Amino acid sequence: MKIIVLEKQVPDSTEISVDKKTGTLIREGVPSITNPDDMAGLEAALQIKDKNPDTEITVMTMGIPKAKGMLEEGIARGADKGVLITDRAFAGADTCATSRTLADAINKVGYDIVFAGRQAIDGDTAQVGPQTAERLGVPQVTYVDEILDVKEDQITVKKSLEDVEQVVTVKLPCLLTFLSDSVYKPRYMNCNDIVDLQKEDKVQVLTNGDLNMDPSLIGLAGSPTSVKRTFTKDVSDKTETFTLSEQETADMIAKTLKEKQIITK
């Protein structure tokens, strides 16, 4: 069975802060990480391989050359190989264009199942998974919590919705999206493998020279959405912060709530 795991390298958004004076993002020193939901997808794939060593796992990303390091980490965790799709021509892609490029590369590599994260923590769109499935023309199951059963031609998973969980079976090929909140917590990397990697390069690099996609369908040109402007949140001045005794604090809150008629008789 061939599994492709989609991974995106993202800045750790919990480490990002806003410079209140200039109103810009402080990105310096913010570490790049593998998108958390994608780590769950990788772990799910590795657990299938644990049970069935014939499984071949490819970690794939579209990104800048530096993202190769993330794929090598995936290999050190147990994936068989990596595919880095990188080219200036792909830059500036929105989800519509990204999914086209990913689907093209996925088709070239060949697959039975594609695993994606539900959502990337930088763009937060949760669109690339379903859109890639659509471009591949295969069914999708989103919000996967746990894989229950894998057969040659079908897979049964538990998906988590707001009020219910569903057990669903889907025919292969298909695409699943995973949640970092799932049962799949990433395993450690094998350090020997990291050393090995330097001997043998297991990451294939694909440029548009290899994919040969129509330039009007990829990157910025292939993106129906564009960013008109960006801004950071207004630092509001509506706040009043008080440092009072505990009794005064309690009384002032109660008094305010009474005035606002939140406390009634």
Add this chain to the structure above:
Amino acid sequence: MAKFEEYKDIYVFVEQENGNIAEVGYELISEARKLVATIPAMGYKVVGVLLGNGIKDKAQEVIAHGADKVIVVDDELLKDYSTQFYADALTQLINKYKPDSFLTGATPLGRDLAPRVAARINAGLTADATKIEVDQEEAANGVALLDVTRPTFGGNLFGTIVCKNTRPQMATIRPKVFELAPVDESRTGEVEEFKPTWTTTEPEVFVEKVIEKVKGDVDITKADILVGAGRGAEGCLDLVQQVADELGGVVCCSRAVVEDGYMDKDRQVGQTGKTVRPSLYLACGISGAVQHCAGMDKSDMIISINRDPQAEIFSISNMGFVGDVNKVLPLLVESIKAAKSE
């Protein structure tokens, strides 16, 4: 900029399950009404799109909430949600009616469906919008270009996204972001049925079993008064509950409190929890991480108590109090009691 003469009106996907319409659909219709009101010269309508089985009679309810017209797709294959049949039906509907813009709730269903449809028709889709406006300069040229604003980088940065060269302009919007307009039962409107042609009726995904999640007894998104507990209040959750009880409110929490095992996930507010918009949000020992604030910063009034004068929560609060919740909350219970009896 390209003109799209054939494309008209603002369409809203009205999500339902077993005939129960999700409120977010009505929130979007309410907002769409405001949008069309900013471009009176264009004569745009607000059109509700209702997919399901045995749901025709719900169309009037959609009109009462502000739609000028409702397109109903009533089919057995649409009884329960499936990506496959809903995407098939919706794409055909969009291809036939040519909406200028198409709004969907950013619910689990909406976020499964909208990207699939957008990819099939190669339309631009903006996720999780928090604000939508019509670009008035473009409107003067007869183009209803939507400026769609959304948070990124975990809420640290906002981007305004436009879709200049393709139609429809699609967006998903989280529940509770837009306000519900009053219902007008006497409103009248057009109801039209649309019949999709199925290329296959064979489902690709089989639902074997549905397991109800152990549901909490309350729905925090419906509460008008919320008392939020953060990690700083983990030692006095009983007091948080007492304050909520005195105020007739409900207790909710940050993700830290869920992770530490003190409360259920269905009480979590924030990016990966629920979005709430109560009249009062009283934040106790919550640091105010962007992921938390993303779920509650639209509350009418935010009052916070935190012992750290630098806590981020203060920057989005109407009133902030530097203090120890263990000491303030017992006194607050008494002060509220006193205020009630005054």
